[in-house]
Amino acid sequence: MSDAQVLEAGFASKSDCLVRYTASADAVSVAVKSSVQTLFGEAIRCSALEMLDSYGVTTGRLDIEDDGALDLVVRARIEAVLRKVGFALQKGERRAAVRRPPTSRDRTRHTRLYVPGDQPHFALNADLFGADMLVFDLEDSVAGERKFEARILVRRLLENEFLFGKSEVAVRINVLRDECGKEDIDEIVAARPHVILLPKCESCSDVEILDRLLSLQEKESGIERGSIYIAPIIETSKGALAAAEIARASDRNVALCFGYEDFSRDIRARPAPVASAGAAQRKNAQTDALLAREMIVLTARSAGIQPLDSVFSDIEDTDGLTESCYQARALGFEGKAVIHPAQIEHVRRAFSPSGEEVERAKAIVAAYEESLKEGRGAVAFDGQMIDVPLVDKAKRVIEESGRGE
Amino acid sequence: MEWMNNALGRKIPADIEGKTCAPFQGAFADSREEASTAFPQGARRAIPPRQKPDKRVAGWDALFDRLAIQNGAKISFHHHLRNGDRIVNEVVARLAARGVRDLTIVPTALFPVHDALLPYIREGVITKIEGSMNGAIGAACSRGEIQRTCVLRSHGGRQRAIQEGDISIDVAFIAAPTADPYGNANGLSGPSACGPLGYAKPDSEHAGTVVVITDNLVPYPCAPWSIQGANVDYVLEVESIGDSSKIVSGTTQITRSPTQLRIAQLAARFIEATGLMTDGFSFQAGAGGISLAATVFLAERMRKAGVKASFAHGGATKVLVDLLEEGLLGSIVDLQSFDLDAVHSCAKNARHIESDPYASYGPHSRGCVANMLDIALMGATEVDIDFNVNVVTHSDGVLLHGIGGHSDACASAGCTIITAPSFRKRIPIIREQVTTVTCPGEVIDVLITERGIAVNPKREDLLWKAKKAGLPCKEISQLMREVQAITGVPAAPRFTDRPVALIEWRDGSIIDTVWQLEAE
Numbered sequence: 058m059s060d061a062q063v064l065e066a067g068f069a070s071k072s073d074c075l076v077r078y079t080a081s082a083d084a085v086s087v088a089v090k091s092s093v094q095t096l097f098g099e100a101i102r103c104s105a106l107e108m109l110d111s112y113g114v115t116t117g118r119l120d121i122e123d124d125g126a127l128d129l130v131v132r133a134r135i136e137a138v139l140r141k142v143g144f145a146l147q148k149g150e151r152r153a154a155v156r157r158p159p160t161s162r163d164r165t166r167h168t169r170l171y172v173p174g175d176q177p178h179f180a181l182n183a184d185l186f187g188a189d190m191l192v193f194d195l196e197d198s199v200a201g202e203r204k205f206e207a208r209i210l211v212r213r214l215l216e217n218e219f220l221f222g223k224s225e226v227a228v229r230i231n232v233l234r235d236e237c238g239k240e241d242i243d244e245i246v247a248a249r250p251h252v253i254l255l256p257k258c259e260s261c262s263d264v265e266i267l268d269r270l271l272s273l274q275e276k277e278s279g280i281e282r283g284s285i286y287i288a289p290i291i292e293t294s295k296g297a298l299a300a301a302e303i304a305r306a307s308d309r310n311v312a313l314c315f316g317y318e319d320f321s322r323d324i325r326a327r328p329a330p331v332a333s334a335g336a337a338q339r340k341n342a343q344t345d346a347l348l349a350r351e352m353i354v355l356t357a358r359s360a361g362i363q364p365l366d367s368v369f370s371d372i373e374d375t376d377g378l379t380e381s382c383y384q385a386r387a388l389g390f391e392g393k394a395v396i397h398p399a400q401i402e403h404v405r406r407a408f409s410p411s412g413e414e415v416e417r418a419k420a421i422v423a424a425y426e427e428s429l430k431e432g433r434g435a436v437a438f439d440g441q442m443i444d445v446p447l448v449d450k451a452k453r454v455i456e457e458s459g460r461g462e
Numbered sequence: 463m464e465w466m467n468n469a470l471g472r473k474i475p476a477d478i479e480g481k482t483c484a485p486f487q488g489a490f491a492d493s494r495e496e497a498s499t500a501f502p503q504g505a506r507r508a509i510p511p512r513q514k515p516d517k518r519v520a521g522w523d524a525l526f527d528r529l530a531i532q533n534g535a536k537i538s539f540h541h542h543l544r545n546g547d548r549i550v551n552e553v554v555a556r557l558a559a560r561g562v563r564d565l566t567i568v569p570t571a572l573f574p575v576h577d578a579l580l581p582y583i584r585e586g587v588i589t590k591i592e593g594s595m596n597g598a599i600g601a602a603c604s605r606g607e608i609q610r611t612c613v614l615r616s617h618g619g620r621q622r623a624i625q626e627g628d629i630s631i632d633v634a635f636i637a638a639p640t641a642d643p644y645g646n647a648n649g650l651s652g653p654s655a656c657g658p659l660g661y662a663k664p665d666s667e668h669a670g671t672v673v674v675i676t677d678n679l680v681p682y683p684c685a686p687w688s689i690q691g692a693n694v695d696y697v698l699e700v701e702s703i704g705d706s707s708k709i710v711s712g713t714t715q716i717t718r719s720p721t722q723l724r725i726a727q728l729a730a731r732f733i734e735a736t737g738l739m740t741d742g743f744s745f746q747a748g749a750g751g752i753s754l755a756a757t758v759f760l761a762e763r764m765r766k767a768g769v770k771a772s773f774a775h776g777g778a779t780k781v782l783v784d785l786l787e788e789g790l791l792g793s794i795v796d797l798q799s800f801d802l803d804a805v806h807s808c809a810k811n812a813r814h815i816e817s818d819p820y821a822s823y824g825p826h827s828r829g830c831v832a833n834m835l836d837i838a839l840m841g842a843t844e845v846d847i848d849f850n851v852n853v854v855t856h857s858d859g860v861l862l863h864g865i866g867g868h869s870d871a872c873a874s875a876g877c878t879i880i881t882a883p884s885f886r887k888r889i890p891i892i893r894e895q896v897t898t899v900t901c902p903g904e905v906i907d908v909l910i911t912e913r914g915i916a917v918n919p920k921r922e923d924l925l926w927k928a929k930k931a932g933l934p935c936k937e938i939s940q941l942m943r944e945v946q947a948i949t950g951v952p953a954a955p956r957f958t959d960r961p962v963a964l965i966e967w968r969d970g971s972i973i974d975t976v977w978q979l980e981a982e
Contacts, residue, residue, distance in 0.1 A: 092887065093858070093889060093952075095953065096857055096858055096888075096889060096953055096955075097888055097952060097953070099953055125887020125888040128950055181948075219944070219947045397720070398720035398723075399723065
């Protein structure tokens with residue numbers, strides 16, 4: 058048991074709870090104070106007692122200050138406190154095998170929504186906003202002292218069968234150069250995220266280490282080897298120069314992501330003063346990162362994986378967001394990160410094929426099918442020879458346009 | 463005490479304070495048709511002598527000397543000054559100081575500022591409330607701290623009850639942002655401007671004695687007059703009737719909550735997909751986060767489709783005023799203004815019409831504004847699998863809100879849409895049975911949540927169109943189970959068998975009972 062007498066986890070805020078364990082020699086007791094006391098006070102107590110039993114806790118006092126946390130959140134916070142104290146799982150607390158519909162390497166990833174890993178309030182409805190991918194973040198949005206409880210919360214969120222299912226689910230772990238990132242992997246893999254986002258990736262060995270850790274954990278959890286994908290994030294000068302080897306470092310790679318803010322800091326770019334003329338355009342142009350972004354597109358494409366662009370951080374400026382999506386699209390990127398659900402619609406619209414493109418795609422497919430029926434080999438459309446890749450691309454355009462509202 | 467079940471199977475008392483309770487029989491059954499044949503028009507008064515009656519009183523004491531309010535009196539107030547109101551607390555405190563007890567207060571609504579009444583409730587100065595009970599006062603009612611059984615009515619139900627003599631108000635205190643010495647009054651200007659003043663109109667027409675209290679006395683005649691001097695007995699000038707910063711909010715912020723925005727977007731899509739958004743259509747949407755956002759999304763769709771609405775009804779906000787000025791809305795029929803833009807618009811724009819509960823919601827009117835509505839977009843604290851709605855109690859049994867115009871709009875509009883998050887904190891909104899029924903499922907057509915849309919099976923037409931448009935429709939019990947899988951099933955609150963409040967349906971029948979909570 059650690060030295061501290063009182064340990065806590067969670068927050069006493071909406072959809073969360075603050076759990077505190079006070080060590081003592083007295084027989085274990087539980088006190089619940091909840092804004093939904095009448096409706097769930099007893100249920101919270103029962104979960105707490107069950108958890109204490111599972112962790113073999115017989116002494117001390119557990120205080121729970123709740124503001125409408127779901128059961129999985131209550132349990133995540135209790136587990137965090139008990140494990141911080143040094144208790145280990147003794148029995149029971151069944152961990153059902155997570156059944157998650159598989160993803161595919163080349164599924165659409167126009168939008169990936171970042172969800173802070175230690176704030177359940179933002180996570181509960183995250184699946185409803187139509188993001189192609191949800192990224193539960195354990196890195197930048199989680200303070201150092203909260204990492205431990207955040208990874209437990211994210212694991213339990215992912216183990217839940219009811220909250221997610223439409224979006225692909227990913228976890229952005231911490232860098233692997235310190236223990237934190239490895240602990241993330243140990244905790245998270247059993248909950249079967251589709252993809253792991255590896256931040257500040259700078260060499261092919263970063264990816265190889267992650268690959269090996271995943272294989273190890275997959276074996277331990279009885280998950281098919283190689284089923285969890287990797288998306289390295291390039292956000293340093295070193296990483297940008299190593300992009301080619303990083304993109305090919307593992308068969309698990311499905312995408313190469315760009316992280317603008319860190320990159321710009323790393324290369325010590327100094328933007329013109331905000332007050333100067335044309336500041337807004339320059340802000341959106343991200344000229345300091347142009348070469349790096351092009352390299353990411355090139356290396357990802359050459360490795361057959363998706364290049365995905367960084368966030369646009371001004372959530373009020375929807376025109377700027379759309380503009381930056383068009384820019385990214387023109388460079389060859391397949392998607393953008395979003396930090397607020399309200400951005401999803403704009404990004405999706407920018408990356409989705411326009412009505413004109415869809416019409417053209419339909420005409421190409423029709424012309425091709427016509428030619429098949431007639432047994433003709435080659436067919437021209439609009440002066441262009443139609444071949445199988447072109448038809449496949451057209452079919453993808455039609456499929457994407459069908460996603461609608 | 464004897465009990466009976468009404469048509470919804472809800473347990474209600476057979477009588478309260480010697481008066482027989484009429485059980486609710488259906489949204490349009492008019493169970494009390496026979497009981498309410500008397501239409502008292504107030505006591506007959508002597509013809510005034512020639513020339514200029516003097517209605518002004520020198521101060522509060524002079525006023526109360528003349529009123530001579532007795533123990534057990536019924537006094538009424540309006541809520542146009544909302545959380546900025548100074549009059550309710552002032553009147554009750556002064557009556558308490560004069561030793562008056564056992565008052566029944568009949569407010570159109572109460573706000574957090576009126577929590578100051580709690581000591582008077584505990585001391586027995588106020589022993590009954592016929593009107594909305596919000597926040598701390600609602601909670602006190604649920605704990606049984608109000609001596610007599612209270613009554614909650616919708617705005618229309620209250621108007622009917624006053625007109626037909628179910629409530630006989632002894633004195634109506636009408637706070638007026640502008641008034642003349644004769645008692646003509648409006649809410650459109652002055653330091654405490656609030657917009658319409660219509661909620662006080664039934665009181666002014668039917669109370670035994672009517673007092674107008676103003677902080678902006680203007681020369682006769684005050685124009686326009688929302689309250690007619692012909693109905694007013696006394697006029698009192700005071701320093702201030704309200705805190706203007708709390709009367710109107712000033713700015714109308716559209717919600718940032720992604721969940722609320724999703725619900726609002728689904729509501730707008732539903733309205734368009736089901737063909738309700740046709741040229742000349744009309745709607746009522748409140749000033750809550752979801753409703754306001756839904757109005758904005760609906761307007762976007764109207765612009766795109768080249769469709770204009772004939773009018774919007776209910777509370778007015780900047781959002782509606784902008785649509786009126788853009789020409790997307792033909793008129794606003796306004797019962798209360800939530801921000802300064804709405805107040806100014808109501809004062810200057812002839813197409814921004816000031817309404818009152820009789821014209822807007824009157825159950826026994828010859829058709830009210832709500833009957834002209836194509837769409838009512840309303841909220842709820844709970845909905846059950848029979849689509850019955852609760853807007854007054856929370857799932858833990860505590861009374862926390864009034865009914866407002868909810869029942870009236872729901873029962874009168876062509877399509878009633880309830881929008882709500884599928885769970886708040888951990889509390890699921892869809893229940894096997896709501897804690898309290900305030901509106902019967904027979905008049906609720908659709909429930910829209912962020913996790914799906916449940917259409918009342920009675921409205922196959924809507925369901926078919928919504929499904930065809932690819933909207934996420936689900937059976938309501940299926941939706942309930944999905945949400946319960948996330949939240950768990952909440953425990954039921956424990957009640958005693960003492961009724962602390964009755965919920966009146968629009969016709970005066972009792973649709974449900976609010977029970978005292980068991981002490982913890």
